[in-house]
Amino acid sequence: MNLLLLLLRRSRGAVILAVCFGLVTGAASAGLIAHINAVLASGGTLADRGTVLGFMALGVLMLGARIASQLLLTRLQTGTTFALRDELSQRILATPLRRLEELGTHRLLATLVDDVQSVTQGLLCLPPLLINGGIILGCLTWLAVMSRVVFFALLIFAILGVASYLLPTRRIVGLLRESRRTDDRFFRDLRSLTNGLKELKLHRERRAAFLTQELFPTAEELKQLQVRVSTLHTFTTSWGMSLFFFFIGLLLFALPGIAPVSPSTLVGYTLAVLYLQQPLDSTMTLLPMLGAGTVALQHIDALALASPAPTEETLPPARLTASPARIDLVGVTHAYRREGEDTPFTLGPIHLTLRPGEVLFVVGGNGSGKTTLAKLITGLYAPESGELRVDGKPVAEAEREQYRQLFSTVFSDFHLFDTLLGLAPGAVAERARAYLQRLQLDRKVRIDASGALSTTELSAGQRKRLALLTAYLEDRPVYLFDEWAADQDPMFKEVFYRELLPDLKAAGKAVVVISHDNRYFDVADRLVRLDSGAIVADESQKRNTDGSEPSPAASPSAASGTGLRL
Incomplete structure (x- = not known):
């Protein structure tokens, strides 16, 4: 959410317009599924000229809205990334020297390199996430209109599925925070490596101790954290994807025995769930990157850097003489x-x-x-x-x-x-x-x-x-x-x-x-x-x-x- 607020501060109007295009994309996608379901349910008898033209119009609308939303958000993301880097450089220069010395050069370098890159990748996730959100919302709205009973069953299943997905995701975010702290130590060791080349080359025991007690252990800890994040993400993503087929099995084999469901409803829900698989899969893949970007943004805020220094235009009138007597x-x-x-x-x-x-x-x-x-x-x-x-x-x-x-x-x-x-x-x-x-x-x-x-x-x-x-x-x-x-x-x-x-x-x-x-x-x-x-x-x-x-x-x-x- 911090990343979205960053975009909103940059240009609220562009974000709102992009979200509107995303909702239009979702509505058009739902309309396409409705047309496909109607034609399948009728055995092809509804495939007249009006249906074909409506299908084509919805396809063009979905394509245009998706491209417009993507372009708006991508340009906004690119501008925000460079503005963040520029602002961060200005804030470092405006921060009192004593505070910068307390933070250490390695933390500042890690922020300028890793944090900015993580924020950039997180911002890159926002355009597809917002478009996917519009598609999911549009499809869910159509499913609710088609059958409230089946939608209620879908809603309960979705809540349980999301809960089972978010619980390990919270652990992933915690590991990302720990990894970010370890990254500071890793940059400190790399700085010691580059600045102490002569000393390390001239003293074999010091070189061996530096590698085995400082650099290698920190690198190994960082690697283990990243492996754990990747492993948890693989399990949670695979579990999330299997939920689609669990719901389809529930829909086809269990639900008709509990409540009467028409064949057209079964076909429509099956189509919609299969269609939603791609945007949901993309969303689950992008969420860890979004989490890493959020952690990086929080780390930047935790540095407590000063606001950018005033420009020449905003500086107070010069009161100090250019050639003081004392x-x-x-x-x-x-x-x-x-x-x-x-x-x-x-x-x-x-x-x-x-x-x-x-x-x-x-x-x-x-x-x-x-x-x-x-x-x-x-x-x-x-x-x-x-x-x-x-x-x-x-x-x-x-x-x-x-x-x-x-x-x-x-x-x-x-x-x-x-x-x-x-x-x-x-x-x-x-x-x-x-x-x-x-x-x-x-x-x-x-x-x-x-x-x-x-x-x-x-x-x-x-x-x-x-x-x-x-x-x-x-x-x-x-x-x-x-x-x-x-x-x-x-x-x-x-x-x-x-x-x-x-x-x-x-x-x-x-x-x-x-x-x-x-x-x-x-x-x-x-x-x-x-x-x-x-x-x-x-x-x-x-x-x-x-x-x-x-x-x-x-x-x-x-x-x-x-x-x-x-």
Whole structure:
């Protein structure tokens, strides 16, 4: 039913029209059976021109209504499937990053691949099911008109038959839910397989343990669940099909001894039941697929993803300045549970200020909260208490998307796209080529007129340089680098700290650098030390020659026309 509601939300009018065509199909089918029964009962004496024309008209009507219903629902199903995939992608992007990290990449991939496919197959079942429903309803109506006594017997038999079919079907739906949960674990194992290829190849015992304790058992459990679903479905479908012949036997051999039934009624009911065998068989075959689609749709809803983000037209008017004079974190905290720990880890309360033309280093041991702080600074995590302020004005929840546009970042787990997405390639082509040369990538990578990169198959350090190039082209007021130099050779570390960071500072950018390279701490204007989620030191690194505090950095407006001097 959830799938039908999904179609109704997409286009209520098209669904209603398709159902009407399905009912017309059923009525025409019942009319055809009535004509056949009348001719058979008369011994062929009613096969005159009017009967033939009526039979042909009903046949054309049934064919036309069936095609119209199928086309309407199929087009609606196709549109709904692609709309669901698009909406799901938008909802994932609109969901807070912390929620997505809790769900895990494997669950999101399973949803985008398996759940969407199951919903698609379930939607494909709806057109024939609705048409079959119209045919069954039309035939049952004609049978009720023909003989109420026999129809009452048919109704009792049908209720018992449907009950005997639905009881194991409920078990099938339960197995489908269990299979879907197992599928999440299977995708997790597949992700471990692809991401851990080097480690598995280098350690025979780990490889054997992974296969025998993780991947193979999960795959075997998934296989057993699917076999059980298939077995139950085979038994229930075969039982459902045998009920037709049980009823025909009851109709021909038992019912005439209980109540008087005319030969024409017996022939008509036999014809109708045999005719209904095909749509009912199709319905019983499609119901498990419909159940799988319903389970998949429920699983998508259970992810609790956010609604799609507002478009440019629906965003509130921009209240945040594009070149802020300062960004403040005021009493910001964030708590989360780390793997293997019973108590949550709390970062904060954090009091921190970012200013243009200032290089801020964030240092601390592993697990001190540096990357979490970076995600709070950039608005990827929402603070649980405290607030972000831009030029003294608090950032409201509706403005968080605008706030994130102030930052260009290269995180330690960054992703490198194959194209300069979101950047006008013609306007940045020359700058991109200059940056490639400055980053010593001009012999490795080329950028064509459309902004496509010739390759991203580079070393870890070179990939980070390419990510840095993208960040340069974005030209945002704040830059954040999370352990950017960790994969660079000594020569390029020197370039990064002694040349690239000062260039960004000279361009009036606020720069935040998470680093362990203590030999370059003198590059920072301020050094913030984190320990166990708290700032334990916020030190000014530079003073004028007379010992006084350095003068405030030039305003961003004064440097807005300079660009990056690379």
